[in-house]
Amino acid sequence: MQCSWKAVILLGLASIAIQYTAIRTFTGKTFQICPLTSPLNCSLGSDGEAFGGLCDEFPYFFYNNSRKTHVLILATTRSGSSFVGQLFNQHSDVFYLFEPLYHVQTTLIPHYTHSRNTADRRVMLGASRDLLRSLYDCDLYFLESYFKPQPANHTTDKLFRRGASRALCSPPVCDAFSPSEPYIDEGECIRKCSSLNLSLAVESCRERRHVAIKTVRIPEIADLRALIEDPRLNLKVVHLVRDPRGILSSRIETFRDTYRLWRIWRATGRKPYNLDLTQLSTVCEDMLRSTTTGSSRPLWLRGRYILVRYEDLARNPLQKTTEIYDFLGLPMEKSVEEWIRNNTRGSNDISAKHKYGTVRDSAANAESWRLKLSHEIVEHTQTVCQQVLEELGYKPVNSPEELKNMSVSVIEDKTFVPFL
Incomplete structure (x- = not known):
């Protein structure tokens, strides 16, 4: 029995490997590789099979017929990513x-948290990249392998936050709302739309010229290199960052059980001996690695990466959104401008307090953490996250009085120029 714990660990790792292998086996989709000398022959899937012989004789070349713009919002939890989405x-x-x-x-990894070790966090990466690649190709059927029970006739009600996607609440996916509907409430979408038909969702995806995906489950930008360099995609990354002090404050308020010990520290002024400090350090380490990679401007990020501070977006939402759209090469629409005006002026409505809500007095919210965190917690955060705070232009506060003095901003005026 001395080695029983090792056997349990090995069985667990084997189980994860088997699950992932099964998913890749039954849902894997091959992409046609085409000769560089005949780009007009290039295609995805079986349409290019007639040129299979030629592909063995020429340099390989992938061709994206649609040239969709594929956008990935790379962020961490409670950094404003729902708003950017x-x-x-x-x-x-x-x-x-x-x-x-x-x-x-x-x-x-059902019990995954941000405080888990690096090995646990990396288990997801291969599967995540495969799923992202499929979704950007509008292959939503790939998701079915992750739904339990398996969908019948490609119909499911298991898609996480389906109502947060306007495309999945509008024709042809759902007829309850017209395409011109100015605002579709997520709860109303769930109530009025029937179960999600993935075939109709695929159709909706293919009708649109661009695909955007938000994630807080990719640790750092380097983990996306394989996708960014994949010539089948036209992937551009919007890297959203936020002051770690603001992230911590928001998590303490939102995830009350997970961050219970931080709440005790804030209320009593005494740091619990068993406080999980990696809940903070992991965030800052990941953010620093990504910003360092971005600022070093490797060739594989050229024209593919823009860094956006949440605070800049909160203070000047329309201006920063226009800059993001310009970088991506997307035309700004009046519907986007109208949504910004309606969702950045604040609200007393209870929906504004929902953890995924996007109605905010955005300018006031940017530094509201200063009224919620104790100076002791802020000092600790500044020590742990010193490098990334300096890199991103977040000033330290050195006293309780300075912390509460909202007339003086702790955000430097700093411009982050996209690597073009």
């Missing part, structure tokens, strides 16, 4: 998905 969701020609990698996480 809506900036794309409101565009009539964008097919938007809210956190599809949630299904990878709950299948492969």
Whole structure:
């Protein structure tokens, strides 16, 4: 019995490997590789099979017929990513998905948290990249392997936050709302639309010229290199960052059980001995690695990466959104501008307090953490996250009085120029 714990670990790892292998075996989709000398012959799937012999004789070349713009919003939890996602969701020609990698996480690592070790977090990456590649190709059937029970006739009610996607609440997927509907409430979508027909969702995706996906489940930008360099995709990354002090404050308020010990520290002024400090350090380490990679400007990120501070977006939402759209080469629509005006002026409505809500007095919310965190917690955060705070232009506060003095901002005026 001395080795029983090792056997349990080995069995667990083997189980994860078997699950992932099965998913790849039954849902894997091959892409046709075409000769460089005949790009007109290039295609995806079986249409290019007639040129299979030629593909063995020439340099390989992939061709994206549609040249869709594929957008990935790379963020961490409680950094404003739901708000940024809506900036794309409101565009009539964008097919938007809210956190599809949630299904990878709950299948492969059900008890995954940000404080887990690096090995655990990396288990998801291969499966996540495969799913993202399929979704950008509008192959939503790939998701079915992660649904339990398996969908019948490609129909399911298991898609996480289906109502957060306007495209999945509009024709041809759902006839309860007209395409011109100015605002579709997520709850109303769930109530009025029937179960999600993935075949209709695929049709909706293919009708639109762009696909945008939000995720907080990719640790850092380097994990996306294989997708960014994949010539079958036209992937561009919007890297959203936020002051770690603001992230921590928001998590303490939102995830009350997970961050219970932080709440005790804030209330009593005494740091619990068993406080999980990796809940903070992991965030800052991942953010620093990504920003360092981005600022070093490797060739594989050229024209593919833009860094956006949440605070800049909160203070000047229309201006920053226009800059993001310009970088991506997307035309700004009046519907997006109208949504920004209606969702950044604040609200007393209870929906504004929902953890995924996007109605905010955005300018006031940018530094509201200063009124919620104790100076001791802020000092600790500044020590743990010193490098990334300096890199991103977040100033330290050195006293309780300075912390509460909202007339003086702790955000430097700093410009982050996209690598073009």
